[in-house]
Amino acid sequence: MKKPEMVFGIHAVTSLFENAPERILEMWLLSGRQDERIQPLLALAESVGIKPQQANRKTLDDKAESTQHQGVVVRVRPAKILTENDLEDLLDKTDIPFLLILDGVTDPHNLGACLRNADAAGVHGVIVPKDNSAGLTPTVSKVACGAAETVPLYQVTNLARTMTQLQERGVWIVGTAGEADGTLYQANLRGPLAIAMGAEGKGLRRLSREHCDSLISIPMAGSVSSLNVSVATGVCLFEAVRQRQS
């Protein structure tokens, strides 16, 4: 069984209290912190019977293994790991799926930012390969600003096989690559959809690329050759949101 882990930062901890309070085991608060931003969190903690322990900054830094905790750290049971079977359940109950595939994003800051984008865009689930991908670490939760607790993350054994299964269920998979001929703004992003993003260094793997129904690029006007994956994810998801609303 996985060890309990730490989650820190006001947004991430608030989201935990709102979405998965049963996972919270202990809470530490910076001694003397009673300002306006912390009050709603204290009320949430009280409502589920968690009594925060006072701690100094050094103790919080050590528990979070980071200085970015904003004076609040909780120890939690690890989240249930969702797999391809859980993804089937999601597809069964979702009329028009809107999914994000991250093919090997390994930087926790990028995964956190992608989850935050996915939450904001109303994505139903994010799919990652089980190996060679960042998992749900405390840094991911902090950067995701609460989205790690709201957006389901499916960790699949064989991404190419999962992509085929999605296609068999009528999901159109749009891959992204800087050199693709078609652009994001020409693509039809309505209907059951998965947008596939590549890894920071190498982009989409060959097999993943071959499993896409179409490949699109985000037009680049300047001299850099690509966007950061989380920025590209935001651009693609919100073009899909625009189309799906009109």
Ligand SMILES: C[S@@+](CC[C@H](N)C(=O)[O-])C[C@H]1O[C@@H](n2cnc3c(N)ncnc32)[C@H](O)[C@@H]1O
């Ligand atoms: C930093 S880029 C990877 C660059 C890599 N050298 C390549 O050739 O794909 C990471 C991911 O962000 C997305 N991305 C970045 N810039 C893009 C662009 N202009 N058009 C489409 N996707 C882009 C793609 O999903 C890409 O795989």
